[in-house]
Structure formats: structure tokens, C-alpha cells
Amino acid sequence: MIPLLRQRLRRDWLQLLLWVLGAVLLAVAGYGGVSQSYGTVADRQEVLAAVMANPVILMFRGLPSGDSAGAFLAFEDLPWLAMLAALMSTFLAVRHTRGDEEAGRSELIAATPASRTLPTLATIVHGLGANLALAALTALSLIGAGMDARGSLLTGAAAGGVGVAFLGIGLVAAQVMRTSRGANSLAVWLLVAAFLLRGIGNMAGTPSDDLTRIDSAWPAWLSPFGWAEQVRPFDADAPWPALLALAVGLALAAAATALQSARDLGAGFVPERRGRAAATAALSSPHALVWRLSRGAILGWAIGGVLTGVLATTLSALAGQVAGENPAVAQVLEKIARAGDLDEAMITVFFTMLGILAACAAVQTVVRARQEEAHGTAEPVLATAVGRVRWFSDYAVVATVAVLLVVGAGMGAAYAGLAADDAADGLYRAVTVAGLGQLAAACVFTAITALVFVVLPRATLAAGWALIGIASILGMFGPLFGMPEWATDISPIAVTPVVAQGEVDLRGLWWLVLAIAVAGAGSIALMRRRELAGDG
Amino acid sequence: MDTVIRTSGLTKRYGRVHALDGLDLSVTAGQVHGFLGPNGAGKTTTIRILLGLARKTGGEASVFGGDPWRDATTLHRRIAYVPGDVSIWPNLSGGEAVDLLTRLRGARTRDPGYRAARERLEAAFQFDPRKKGRAYSKGNRQKVALIAAFAAPADLYVLDEPTSGLDPLMEVVFRDEIARVRDAGATVLLSSHILSEVELLCDRVSIIRAGRIAETGTLAELRHLTRTEVSFEAADAGALDGIPAAHDAAFADGRARFTIDSDAVASVLPLLAARGAAGLRIEPPSLEELFLRHYGDQVKDGRP
Numbered sequence: 001m002i003p004l005l006r007q008r009l010r011r012d013w014l015q016l017l018l019w020v021l022g023a024v025l026l027a028v029a030g031y032g033g034v035s036q037s038y039g040t041v042a043d044r045q046e047v048l049a050a051v052m053a054n055p056v057i058l059m060f061r062g063l064p065s066g067d068s069a070g071a072f073l074a075f076e077d078l079p080w081l082a083m084l085a086a087l088m089s090t091f092l093a094v095r096h097t098r099g100d101e102e103a104g105r106s107e108l109i110a111a112t113p114a115s116r117t118l119p120t121l122a123t124i125v126h127g128l129g130a131n132l133a134l135a136a137l138t139a140l141s142l143i144g145a146g147m148d149a150r151g152s153l154l155t156g157a158a159a160g161g162v163g164v165a166f167l168g169i170g171l172v173a174a175q176v177m178r179t180s181r182g183a184n185s186l187a188v189w190l191l192v193a194a195f196l197l198r199g200i201g202n203m204a205g206t207p208s209d210d211l212t213r214i215d216s217a218w219p220a221w222l223s224p225f226g227w228a229e230q231v232r233p234f235d236a237d238a239p240w241p242a243l244l245a246l247a248v249g250l251a252l253a254a255a256a257t258a259l260q261s262a263r264d265l266g267a268g269f270v271p272e273r274r275g276r277a278a279a280t281a282a283l284s285s286p287h288a289l290v291w292r293l294s295r296g297a298i299l300g301w302a303i304g305g306v307l308t309g310v311l312a313t314t315l316s317a318l319a320g321q322v323a324g325e326n327p328a329v330a331q332v333l334e335k336i337a338r339a340g341d342l343d344e345a346m347i348t349v350f351f352t353m354l355g356i357l358a359a360c361a362a363v364q365t366v367v368r369a370r371q372e373e374a375h376g377t378a379e380p381v382l383a384t385a386v387g388r389v390r391w392f393s394d395y396a397v398v399a400t401v402a403v404l405l406v407v408g409a410g411m412g413a414a415y416a417g418l419a420a421d422d423a424a425d426g427l428y429r430a431v432t433v434a435g436l437g438q439l440a441a442a443c444v445f446t447a448i449t450a451l452v453f454v455v456l457p458r459a460t461l462a463a464g465w466a467l468i469g470i471a472s473i474l475g476m477f478g479p480l481f482g483m484p485e486w487a488t489d490i491s492p493i494a495v496t497p498v499v500a501q502g503e504v505d506l507r508g509l510w511w512l513v514l515a516i517a518v519a520g521a522g523s524i525a526l527m528r529r530r531e532l533a534g535d536g
Numbered sequence: 537m538d539t540v541i542r543t544s545g546l547t548k549r550y551g552r553v554h555a556l557d558g559l560d561l562s563v564t565a566g567q568v569h570g571f572l573g574p575n576g577a578g579k580t581t582t583i584r585i586l587l588g589l590a591r592k593t594g595g596e597a598s599v600f601g602g603d604p605w606r607d608a609t610t611l612h613r614r615i616a617y618v619p620g621d622v623s624i625w626p627n628l629s630g631g632e633a634v635d636l637l638t639r640l641r642g643a644r645t646r647d648p649g650y651r652a653a654r655e656r657l658e659a660a661f662q663f664d665p666r667k668k669g670r671a672y673s674k675g676n677r678q679k680v681a682l683i684a685a686f687a688a689p690a691d692l693y694v695l696d697e698p699t700s701g702l703d704p705l706m707e708v709v710f711r712d713e714i715a716r717v718r719d720a721g722a723t724v725l726l727s728s729h730i731l732s733e734v735e736l737l738c739d740r741v742s743i744i745r746a747g748r749i750a751e752t753g754t755l756a757e758l759r760h761l762t763r764t765e766v767s768f769e770a771a772d773a774g775a776l777d778g779i780p781a782a783h784d785a786a787f788a789d790g791r792a793r794f795t796i797d798s799d800a801v802a803s804v805l806p807l808l809a810a811r812g813a814a815g816l817r818i819e820p821p822s823l824e825e826l827f828l829r830h831y832g833d834q835v836k837d838g839r840p
Contacts (some may be wrong), residue, residue: 102670179626179670274666275629283632284639293625376623380681382586383617383694387609459708532589 003121004109008096012126019088020134021346023081023159023529024141029477030077031145034069038074041155044072048212058150059199059394062222063229067212070234072150073142078158082228085134085163089127090187096123097256099180101265110265120171120260124253127167149181151234152375158228161245166191166251175259178268185300192304194223201226211313286386287394291401293372294365298402298436301361305354305406308415312350313431314421343438344430348498351431352408355438356472357443357494365377365399366449370460373533382532386502392527396450396520403442429498440512444492445471454523538565540692540723541586545595548581548747557747558595563725570719570738571727572597578747579727580620583696586725587617599692613642616690620697620727622677624667630676630806631665634684643688647807650663654687660709674701686713693724694716711737731824743826751826764801767793768813774831779807791815 038044044067051057051064065071070425097120100106139156143149155203158480170187172478177183201220207213213235220226230241247317263269283290369392372378382391414431456463471491492515495508539817541563548556556578563569574578578774586599588608597604602611626632635645636655638750643650648835650696658665661679672680675741685693693714714724714737714785728734734741735755742752751758781804782794793806797805 095801256684273668275632275668277629277631277665278630279635279639279645283636284645286640289625289636376619376621377625379589379619380617380622380624380637382589382608382638383612383615383619383641384637385609385612386640388588390609452550532584532590 001118001122001127004114004160005126006116008122008126016092016130016133019084020137023084023138026077026080027138029147030073031142031147031380034076035071036070038069041067044069045210045212047336048072048075052207052214054209055203056200059196062214062234063205063225064207064212064214065200065232065235068234070147071232073147074151074155074229074235077293078155078233079198081138081155081159081196082162082225083191085131085167086161086224086472087188088192089131089163089167090170090173091184091192092127093123093167094132094174094180094187097125097171098174098177098183098259100179101163105303107265113336115258116265117257120257120446121251123171124167124257126256127166131163131167133158134163139496149235150237154231154237154239157234157242157244158231158233158245161242162224162228162260164249165245165252166249168249168256171256171278172252173476175256175263176269185297189300195225198223198229202229233326244507248512267520285398286381286391289381290365290368290394290448294368294398294402297364297534298361298398298405301357301364301402301406302409304357305408305410306413308350308354308357308425309410310417312347312354312410313414313427314418315346325403336495339528343424343427344499345515347414347427347430347434351414351434352475352493352496353439354407354410354435355441355496356468358403358442359468359471359493361402361483362399362442363468365402366395366446366453366459367464370393370453370457373457376534379534381530382531389524389527390526392450392454395522398444399450401444403439403446407435407439407442409458426499426502429504433497433499437498437507437509438493440509440516441492441496444512444515444519447516447523451519451523451526454530456524539563539724540565540567543586543595544593546582546585546597548585549593550575550579551720552745555724556585556593558596559744559747560749561742561752562721566718566721567740568724568726568738569716569739570734571725571744572731572734573744574726574729574770574804577744579744580696581747583617583694583727587612587615587694600613613695614691616641616688616693618678618681618685618687618693618695618698620700622674622681622701623670624680625676626670627715628667628669629666630663630669630680630717633669633680634665634687637681637684641688641690641734646690650688654683655730657683657687657713659786660712661706664758675706676701678702679706682710682741684714686717689717689720689722691722693722693726696727697729698726699730700758707733707808714741716807733825758826759798762822763795765793765795765817765819766801766804766808767791767815767817768808768811770813775811775813779804790806 021257025351040048048064048067052063064075096311100119109119110116135156137156138159139152142152166187169190170183173183173187173190174180177186192513198220201216201218201223202214204217204219206217208215216226216230216301224245229243231238236418258267284294369378372381378391382388411431414435415428418431444468445464448467449460451465454459471493474483474488475491475494478491478494489508492508492512495511497504497506497509499505539562541561543559543561544563546556546559547554559578559582561571561582571579571582581590585592585597586604586610588604591605593697597609600614604611624630627635638645638650645651657663661683663676663683667676671678678698682698685695699710701709714726718724726734726737728806738755740752741758743750767776769790770787770792773785773792775792776782776785776787776794779785779794781796781797781800785792785794787793798820
């Protein structure tokens with residue numbers, strides 16, 4: 001076990017370090033944002049009261065647990081800290097179990113006197129260690145910032161507990177699915193569902209009389225994220241919900257170990273279907289191949305787009321009802337959106353998320369070109385009558401189609417929501433402008449990732465996802481954390497055209513168009529001279 | 537005769553590594569040309585340049601008279617390629633991959649000739665086309681590429697160690713296919729480090745070593761370059777005295793052995809007859825020996 005763990009740490013340390021640093025950064029930035037923007041009790045009470053009145057915000061924030069600075073920090077930050085821990089853990093779990101099995105590395109280990117379950121057991125130890133590090137460093141950074149020690153430790157523990165729970169979920173997903181791609185998708189879908197469930201539970205909860213706390217409804221108790229919030233750090237400081245998450249995670253890990261010893265190496269519990277003996281007539285061109293390889297993922301992102309679109313306008317209408325009574329709600333939303341009217345602001349916020357989803361779909365498609373190249377399946381295609389530029393631009397084309405589908409699905413759902421609510425005509429225009437603006441933003445990610453693929457192929461995967469991550473943090477959280485405007489304006493999703501107070505504000509549209517044109521033309525021109533860059 | 541592939545002074549550098557260092561290769565139409573060399577000698581790099589997957593650093597390369605980098609797309613309509621390490625798409629079935637690759641080459645898969653050829657090849661290679669790509673073994677992935685290459689006709693077949701994952705039975709099927717396309721007039725460039733395969737199949741052989749062609753010619757011509765080994769039963773080393781043309785004379789385990797220039801074999805036969813040599817064995821040089829001669833210095837250095 002020890003040599004195996006040492007080898008994994010060598011492979012993993014940088015990635016784990018980045019996840020943990022991300023969590024520390026989030027904690028410190030959250031602390032800075034709270035003390036800067038919500039320094040007084042009155043500020044915080046105002047926001048919390050606004051949240052009670054407009055519970056939509058609870059989808060993106062934690063559980064209100066009082067008006068102290070610490071409890072408010074947990075309200076702002078804890079779901080995202082837990083999300084980081086959860087993502088780190090599921091990817092870790094799948095990478096070292098199903099991922100290794102797919103690559104054939106587990107076979108080498110299984111052939112030694114080591115037990116068949118050793119890789120799974122090592123992954124459990126590895127994941128527990130990573131979550132312990134994340135929890136401890138998050139807690140230490142909060143203590144270092146001057147927060148109460150018990151609350152800081154419990155904040156870390158709550159995030160780490162969610163991490164362990166998703167370590168277990170990732171391990172089970174890796175047993176059930178036959179490929180690491182499948183296991184990762186299953187685990188991430190469960191993660192998103194758990195995150196939403198917690199939000200719904202909080203939205204449906206009962207506010208306290210002073211409008212600073214909410215007692216969650218039952219759906220929040222079905223989600224590890226919900227348990228983390230029930231810790232209520234800096235308020236109730238209850239450790240047992242974090243322990244519940246830990247226990248469930250360990251139970252799932254034990255179940256995964258049992259499943260591992262019950263099956264053959266390389267097999268899954270979802271049986272492999274037999275394929276066609278011959279290709280359909282449609283599968284006869286390079287772009288048909290790209291579509292065939294990407295369509296499942298793109299449809300997944302488009303479903304996310306539909307959900308986001310529905311929320312953008314139906315919740316918007318709900319928010320509109322309470323806006324009159326609660327000017328504070330509008331103030332918060334304006335802060336995120338830098339826009340005027342509340343309904344318009346809601347649309348802007350949700351369409352920013354839609355833009356992120358579309359960018360994810362597009363970047364994943366461009367990254368697939370790199371995966372095809374590294375995996376060796378690009379070579380037989382390029383040895384046929386398919387030119388380099390044609391091969392490459394088909395990925396860019398399908399990525400653009402993905403953007404259109406995801407944004408289109410979101411816009412369609414948003415229009416449907418408006419129609420159902422008999423909304424004002426102005427909002428249709430807000431949806432149209434926000435949607436088309438995010439279309440442009442998502443295409444910027446496509447074009448830049450494509451350029452990276454041509455110039456620095458080995459960096460494609462990391463660069464593509466890092467760009468989305470950084471842009472999302474700057475665009476979505478920059479204003480809340482009190483970042484300067486120039487910093488948030490770097491993010492393409494934050495400078496798209498919006499409708500504010502009935503007026504169309506183009507903001508950085510021309511910059512977006514320029515970026516798409518330069519990166520797109522540059523990548524195609526350079527692709528003419530680029531040779532195939534194989535192996536990892 | 538037409539030259540299908542010609543390179544002169546071809547070089548390729550990866551950073552400081554000279555993968556190709558002035559390679560001169562010439563393959564004429566209708567030939568099965570063996571491209572022989574150990575791993576790392578530059579076989580795959582040459583093939584990648586000839587297919588326009590990699591760009592030459594210097595020198596000349598032409599395929600069917602065209603530039604393999606600039607005219608890749610048009611040239612590839614006439615070329616079928618089997619890579620050494622075949623990867624296929626994990627979520628496509630083998631049959632889908634075969635059809636897709638054939639269509640991308642510009643051939644029609646509705647054509648009854650193609651359908652019949654595919655069926656025949658699947659039967660001969662004992663290949664199940666309905667399995668998903670990820671379920672195939674190395675040998676089966678290789679069959680996908682081979683079936684895709686042979687199911688539709690091509691003018692040039694570029695095969696990079698195509699049998700490395702096949703069992704001996706399937707190698708026979710592969711040899712039959714090579715014979716079939718040669719009879720149909722196609723040209724074949726067959727890279728290999730398996731000598732028996734090249735000996736069985738090839739009209740001409742080019743031996744590559746450290747990015748250069750070390751030797752090229754028909755098998756007969758290359759045999760001429762090496763010596764025939766003669767051995768017979770003897771009581772002691774004295775049996776070797778008085779054979780003027782003998783090289784490397786040695787006595788071991790009750791057998792005397794020596795090597796001799798191949799055109800001098802007839803001249804020693806009377807001497808052997810005079811000694812009443814029993815258990816006489818006269819063996820023409822195998823490609824193994826050709827190989828050792830070209831890489832012999834490396835073997836002596838103790839390197840692979």
C-alpha cells in the first residue's frame with residue numbers, strides 16, 4: 001500500500017495542491033469580501049432579509065444562520081468550499097480506480113501478490129488524506145484571518161465531510177460504470193443534483209422571526225451539501241452533520257470495495273451493448289465523426305441549458321413579486337449584474353451561468369480534438385483524404401454548434417417561462433440580448449482553446465478548463481468579493497451585452513468579436529503548418 | 537518503371553534528436569518493398585513524413601510525384617495505411633470504424649464489391665465487427681485497420697509493422713492479402729523488424745539504421761553481400777586446414793564450421809568431398825545475419 005500511495009502522490013501532488021489552494025483562496029477571498037462589503041451587522045441583516053424575501057438566491061448561496069460576520073461568511077462561502085472538495089474527491093476516486101483500470105495499470109498491480117482491492121483501498125486512504133489537507137488548510141487560513149477557531153475548524157470539517165461523501169460516490173460510480181468518462185459523468189450529475197436539492201430544501205425552509213436564519217425543509221437533508229450547511233459554523237457549531245457526511249462516505253467506500261471484489265477486472269455492472277455491424281449512412285464525414293463522439297456530452301450540457309433558462313425567467317417573475325417590498329433584494333442582484341431592473345438582472349445572472357455551460361460544452365469538444373490526437377485515433381483519419389485544417393476546423397464547427405444548442409435550449413426555455421407568466425415584452429428582449437451576448441462569450445472560449453490546441457497541444461486540456469474556471473470566478477464572484485472592475489472585465493462572460501433599465505448596453509461586445517476573429521483566424525492559419533503531435 | 541515513393545537526403549529533427557539523417561529511399565510501382573530496421577531507427581518517422589502527418593526538416597520526399605505534406609488529401613485517396621499501434625474509438629463498433637475509414641478514403645461502402653470484400657476479410661480474419669472499440673484486444677484493433685485497408689482497392693499500401701499483434705494463423709491471411717494486392721498491381725511499403733515476414737513477402741528490401749538507408753536491393757543482391765555458412769561433423773579442428781577461401785573457421789561440439797563468400801561455395805565442394813564430410817550443412821545467409829552485420833557493432837557494444 002505504501003509504495004502505491006507514494007507513486008500516486010508523485011503523480012497527483014500538483015493537482016491536489018491546486019484544489020486545496022483553490023479552497024484556501026476561496027476562504028480568504030470570502031473573508032475579504034464579507035469584511036469589505038458587509039462590514040456591519042446592519043449590512044448583513046439587510047442582505048439576509050432580502051434573501052428571505054427572495055429565496056432564489058439560496059440556489060447560489062448557503063444556509064442563512066444568523067447575522068454574525070462568521071455565520072455570514074459560511075452563508076456566502078461554504079457551498080462553494082464543499083463543491084471544491086466534492087469535485088476534487090470524485091475526480092480523484094475515478095482517476096485512481098476506473099481510470100487506472102481502463103489504462104491497464106491496475107492489471108499490473110493485480111498480477112502482483114497485492115490483493116485485488118488494494119487500488120480501491122489505497123484510493124480511500126489517498127482521498128481521506130486529500131480531504132483532511134483541504135479541511136485543515138481551510139480552517140487554518142480562516143483562523144489566520146482572525147476568525148473564531150471552533151467555527152473555522154468546523155467550516156473546514158464541513159467541506160471535508162462533503163469531500164469524503166463524494167469520494168464514496170465517485171468510488172461507487174467507478175464500480176458501476178465501465179469507463180472513467182461514464183463514471184465521472186454519473187458522479188458529476190449526482191453532485192449537481194445534490195447541490196440543487198440542498199438549494200431547494202433551503203428555499204422551501206422556514207425563516208426565523210428576525211429574518212436572519214432559515215430552518216431547512218426535508219430535501220436539504222437528502223444532500224451531503226445540506227449536511228455541511230447544517231453544521232452552521234460560527235453559529236450552532238454542530239459537528240455531527242459533518243460526521244454524518246464522513247460516515248456515509250466511508251460506508252459508500254466500503255460498498256465500492258465489496259463491489260470491486262465481486263466483479264472481474266475491467267468489467268462493469270452496466271453491461272456493454274453490442275454495436276452495429278456496419279456504420280449508418282450518416283457516419284461518413286469527419287464532422288459526423290466529431291458529432292458522434294461529442295453528442296452525448298453536448299446533449300447533457302443542453303439539458304443544463306434548459307434548466308438554467310427555465311429558472312432565469314420563472315424565478316425572475318417570482319422575484320419581481322417581492323421586489324417592491326424588498327429593495328435590498330434588488331440591490332444584491334444589481335451588485336452581481338451591474339444592471340438595473342430586477343427581472344433583467346435575474347436574467348443576466350442566469351444567462352451568465354448559461355454562458356458558462358455553453359463554454360463548457362464547446363471547450364470539451366475542442367479538447368476532444370487533442371484527446372483524439374494523443375490517443376492515436378486522429379492518425380488514421382488524417383491518413384485518409386481528410387486534410388489537417390479540415391479535420392481541425394470540424395471540431396471548431398461542432399463546438400460552435402454545441403454553443404448554439406446550449407444557448408438556444410436556454411433561450412427557448414426562458415421564452416417559454418416568460419410566455420407562461422404573461423411577462424412584459426421588454427423581458428423577451430432582455431432574454432434575446434443576454435442569450436446572443438453569451439453566445440459570443442462562449443465562442444471566445446472556443447476560439448482561444450482552439451488556438452492553444454494548435455500552438456501548445458499538450459496544454460489544451462488544462463488551458464481550456466482553467467480559462468472557464470478563472471472567467472467564472474471573476475465574472476460571477478468578482479463583484480461579491482469586492483474585486484476591481486478591470487479584473488472582472490477580463491472575463492468574457494462578464495462583458496456581454498445586457499438590457500438594463502430597458503436600454504441595450506453593448507458593453508464589451510466588440511472586444512469579444514475581435515477576440516473570436518483573431519484567435520479563430522490565427523488557429524486556422526497556424527494549423528496549416530502544424531504536424532500531428534502524438535503521445536501525451 | 538514508375539517510382540511511387542522517392543526520398544533523397546530526407547532529414548527530420550525533433551529538437552536535438554536527428555530522427556532521419558539523409559534518408560534515400562526509392563520504391564517502384566508494383567513492388568512489395570520491405571522497410572527493415574530495429575525500433576527507433578526511423579521507420580515510423582519516414583512513414584509519417586510520407587503520409588504528411590509530420591513535416592520534413594530537410595531534403596526531398598515525393599509520393600506519386602506529389603508533395604506528401606502539401607498534397608496530402610489528394611494523395612491519400614490512393615493510399616491505404618495501417619499504423620503499427622492501432623487505436624480505435626472506444627464507443628464505435630469495429631464495423632463502424634472500418635466503414636468510416638473506408639468512406640473517409642473516398643471509397644463507396646454501398647458498392648457490392650466492397651461489401652463482399654469486407655465480408656470475406658472479416659471471415660478470414662475471424663473478426664467480430666459488432667464489439668465496441670474499447671473491448672478489442674491489440675490484435676483485433678490491428679484487424680480493424682487491416683480490413684479497412686484491404687476492403688477497398690488502393691494504389692499504395694503503407695503498412696507499419698502490421699502484424700505485430702496478430703497470431704501466426706492471421707499472419708498467413710495477411711500474406712495472402714499482400715499477394716492479392718500485388719497481383720492487382722498495387723505497390724506496398726511494408727515496414728517490419730520481423731525478418732521472416734520480409735523474406736517471405738518482399739521483392740526488395742531497404743535496411744534503415746540510425747535514420748539512414750544502410751543497404752538496399754533485392755533479397756538476392758543482399759545475400760550476395762554476406763557469406764554462406766558451411767558446417768560438417770569432424771573429429772577436431774584439423775579438418776579445417778587447407779580450405780583457402782574459409783573465413784571465421786571454428787570447431788565446437790564435434791562440428792567444424794566456417795563461412796565463405798557465396799560465389800565461392802562451388803569451389804570448396806571438392807575439398808569437402810575429399811574429407812568425406814558427414815552431416816554437411818550449407819546455409820544461405822538469413823536476414824538475421826544481414827541484420828547482425830549492419831547492427832553488429834551495436835551488439836558488440838552491448839547495446840540493443
